[in-house]
Amino acid sequence: MHMLLKRLGSLLVGRKIALRLALATFVLSGTVYAGPDQVTNIFKPLSTPAESVYQAALLTLAVCAVIFLIVGGLLAYTTIRFRRRAADDGLEPPQIYGSNQIELAWTVLPVLIVFVLILVTSRTIADVQNKPAAPDSLKVTVVGHQWWWEIRYPELGIVTANELHVPVTDIAKPRQTFLRLESADVAHSFWVPQLAGKTDLIPNRVNMMWIEPKEVGTYLGNCAEYCGTEHARMLLRVIVHEPDDFARWAGQQAATQQQNGAEDPQVKAGRDVFFSTSCVNCHTISGTSARGRFGPDLTHLMSRDTLASGAAPNTAEKLRAWVRDPQTIKDGSLMPNMQLTEQELDQLVAYLLTLK
Numbered sequence: 001m002h003m004l005l006k007r008l009g010s011l012l013v014g015r016k017i018a019l020r021l022a023l024a025t026f027v028l029s030g031t032v033y034a035g036p037d038q039v040t041n042i043f044k045p046l047s048t049p050a051e052s053v054y055q056a057a058l059l060t061l062a063v064c065a066v067i068f069l070i071v072g073g074l075l076a077y078t079t080i081r082f083r084r085r086a087a088d089d090g091l092e093p094p095q096i097y098g099s100n101q102i103e104l105a106w107t108v109l110p111v112l113i114v115f116v117l118i119l120v121t122s123r124t125i126a127d128v129q130n131k132p133a134a135p136d137s138l139k140v141t142v143v144g145h146q147w148w149w150e151i152r153y154p155e156l157g158i159v160t161a162n163e164l165h166v167p168v169t170d171i172a173k174p175r176q177t178f179l180r181l182e183s184a185d186v187a188h189s190f191w192v193p194q195l196a197g198k199t200d201l202i203p204n205r206v207n208m209m210w211i212e213p214k215e216v217g218t219y220l221g222n223c224a225e226y227c228g229t230e231h232a233r234m235l236l237r238v239i240v241h242e243p244d245d246f247a248r249w250a251g252q253q254a255a256t257q258q259q260n261g262a263e264d265p266q267v268k269a270g271r272d273v274f275f276s277t278s279c280v281n282c283h284t285i286s287g288t289s290a291r292g293r294f295g296p297d298l299t300h301l302m303s304r305d306t307l308a309s310g311a312a313p314n315t316a317e318k319l320r321a322w323v324r325d326p327q328t329i330k331d332g333s334l335m336p337n338m339q340l341t342e343q344e345l346d347q348l349v350a351y352l353l354t355l356k
Contacts, residue, residue: 040220042193048169048176048212049128049196056124063113128197131176131210138166138177144188144201144223146334147230148296148309158253159284161296162309164238167246169212175243181207186228192221192238200225213240222310229332235310253300270351273344278336285355295335301355308333320349 045051133139142164143150151160166177181190183201190209191198199209213219223234241249274280275290282295290298304314311330312318321328324345326335340348 040193045194046213046215046219047195048214049210050194052124052128053197056120059120060117063117067113128210129208133178133210134174134176136175137210138175139180140164140166140177141180141182142190142201144181144183144185144190144227144234146185146228147223147234147330147332149234149236150184150296153250156250156254158250159286159297160253160300160304162236162306163304164236165246165249166211166213166238166240167243168216168240169214170243174212176210176212178208178210181209187225188223188227188234189225190221190236191224192219192236194219195221195238198224211238213238216240216242218305230330233309233311233330235306237305237310253303267347267351267354270347270349273340273348274351277338277340279338279348282335298352298355302353303356316349316353319352320345323349323352 043054045054139153139155141152141154143152149162149164151162151164152158167175169175179190179199181199181201182205183203185203187203188201189198190201192211195211195213196209199207201207217240219238219240221236221238223231223236225231227234274285275288280290280292282292284290284292284297284299286297286299302314306312307314307318307322308326308330312322318329323338324340325337326333327337
């Protein structure tokens, strides 16, 4: 027994157990790990759908808290009031069986409580899911891949990855962003806690959701449905702009799409490396012959904050490490090691750095 306890103690201080305890702490405290050194609080909603879910959750928590206090109080009273005393004769107390009033109370009250919670939940779900799309709302298609997000703006002709750019809503003139959710392989789940609840992305099925951010900033999210090896690093950023800034961003993205086809003599060697390897089979660069669909669109690669769906910051150093060997940054990634020489690596990275 002593050896068993000693071994259990050594396991509890292991790194894996410590990590699980840390994750459990985040869950119990109402937070979700959404990026390197960043925590998103689900109890601070900043979008209309998230606020609706938050209010329903608060009611449920309040009801459960009242039930807990009543049951806990009765148990404490019973334990203290009817505890064994020194003057007791040790005989079994009188046995009383049945109470119609009590049995009726603990049957009817729980039914009423569940009925009220069902009504509130149903109304919340209906209000969120049945929201009609206004003519000026932004339409975005989000496709989940192992393990990254493809983001398309059909009306704007923009394709990007892992970063969803949307305008902030205005109280005087609300503007929602409606998301069409699809999956290219397995089941994923789109979740940005401060903006909306979880919505699954199912193969061969289209799901819809909408967000209405009320503050400018960057909102962190992640895939909430286990989807394979790198599920934990399938991170997501929603960047909310002022309307004018969003229009400027969209204009820059559209303009860049027309520029990538031009030859740049300074990075021609890196461009040749890109088009002579299997990179061209997986990635798209607008304005060129690269039309791959297995990996993220690289047309605006350097305009993003992160690489590999949030696994690393998007810097020249990290980009070089990612291209050299993706497994060092995202173990299990489907992107292969191209076995490039140092010279080829430098040339290719120099070319990728121009994709803005």
